[in-house]
Amino acid sequence: MAEEKELNIQETQKQEVAKTGAERTRSRLAFVPRADIYETNEAIVLLADMPGVDETTLDITLENDVLTINGYVNTSYPEGYGLAYGEYRVGDYQRSFTLSDKINRDKIEATVKDGVLRLYLPKAEPSTRKIAVVAG
Amino acid sequence: MFGRTFWGTVDPWNEMERLRREMNRLFSSFPMFPELRVAPGYPAMNVWTNEEGAVVTAELPGIDPEELDISVIENTLTLSGERKPLELKEGEVYHRRERGYGKFTRSFQLPFNVDANNVQAVYEKGVLRINLPRAEADKPRKIAVKAA
Numbered sequence: 001m002a003e004e005k006e007l008n009i010q011e012t013q014k015q016e017v018a019k020t021g022a023e024r025t026r027s028r029l030a031f032v033p034r035a036d037i038y039e040t041n042e043a044i045v046l047l048a049d050m051p052g053v054d055e056t057t058l059d060i061t062l063e064n065d066v067l068t069i070n071g072y073v074n075t076s077y078p079e080g081y082g083l084a085y086g087e088y089r090v091g092d093y094q095r096s097f098t099l100s101d102k103i104n105r106d107k108i109e110a111t112v113k114d115g116v117l118r119l120y121l122p123k124a125e126p127s128t129r130k131i132a133v134v135a136g
Numbered sequence: 137m138f139g140r141t142f143w144g145t146v147d148p149w150n151e152m153e154r155l156r157r158e159m160n161r162l163f164s165s166f167p168m169f170p171e172l173r174v175a176p177g178y179p180a181m182n183v184w185t186n187e188e189g190a191v192v193t194a195e196l197p198g199i200d201p202e203e204l205d206i207s208v209i210e211n212t213l214t215l216s217g218e219r220k221p222l223e224l225k226e227g228e229v230y231h232r233r234e235r236g237y238g239k240f241t242r243s244f245q246l247p248f249n250v251d252a253n254n255v256q257a258v259y260e261k262g263v264l265r266i267n268l269p270r271a272e273a274d275k276p277r278k279i280a281v282k283a284a
Contacts, residue, residue, distance in 0.1 A: 013174065013175070013180070034234040034235045034236075035232060035234055035235065036222065036230070036232060036233050036234060036235045037230070037231040037232040038222075038224060038228050038229060038230045038231060039228065039229050039231060040225070040227065040228045041227060044231070047198075047222070047235065049197040049198065049235055049262070050197065050262070051195035051196070051197040051261065051262035051263050052195070052261050052262065052263050053261060053262075054261050077184070078184045078191040078193075078265075080186055081184035081185060081186045081190075081191055082184065082185060082186060083182060083183070083184055084183045084184060084185040084190070084247075085173065085181070085182070085183040086172050086173065086182050086183075087172065087173050087174070087175040087180035087181050087182060088172075088175065088180035088181075088182060088195060089172065113198075114197060114198050114199065114259070114261070114262045115195070115196075115197035115198065115261050115262015115263065116197045116198035116262065
């Protein structure tokens, strides 16, 4: 269940991906994108903040029940300028979720706009169906 | 005075500090950001400068650029805007909620006066980039020395 707490936009520090288990092949910084997940009757919707990512640099896979999001950011620094003051670092994004509901894989929709990924994961039809009994 | 080779004239604490900084610089995974500051407000900003001006970048995912307000007065840049919360419909429940929302304002003082008429801002892929050219009157001038 969602915790009832006030979410503040003032949280500015990005969380780095913990270095456990398998390492990434690209020796770059990777951050855990902040995400919102909500459930409707028909689907699970995921929103993730991934500034610097667009549709060409996003990689989403669903294997078994594990949804993995990879976002690659092409770091481009202003040419001819030197960094005078730095508060944030630029890097890739990586995060995985285990989905509890069965998802209709063919109908997954992913869109990315203004650095926010929106994943629409429609639930699969329940496999147990109620069978109507008609009087004979 | 005494040379640096003479141990007595070197402050060991200063030396330790220097060494620590040197090590951090060497081993930092991101050597371009040797000392990252904690942003005192949202959004976190990076400021790039040269003699001609400055470039300020900020990560602001999911913001309507129309709602972004950027103003420049002399050497102060002010950035404000709002990220609207997501309204859930009846019957929809959150599993997880991490993305922040709300109003924000940040002011930043640059080391020079800005040519406010030529400030340009681009918002792309959730990243804001503001180009702040230095005011002509504020640019360093080279002074020719004439022979007497």
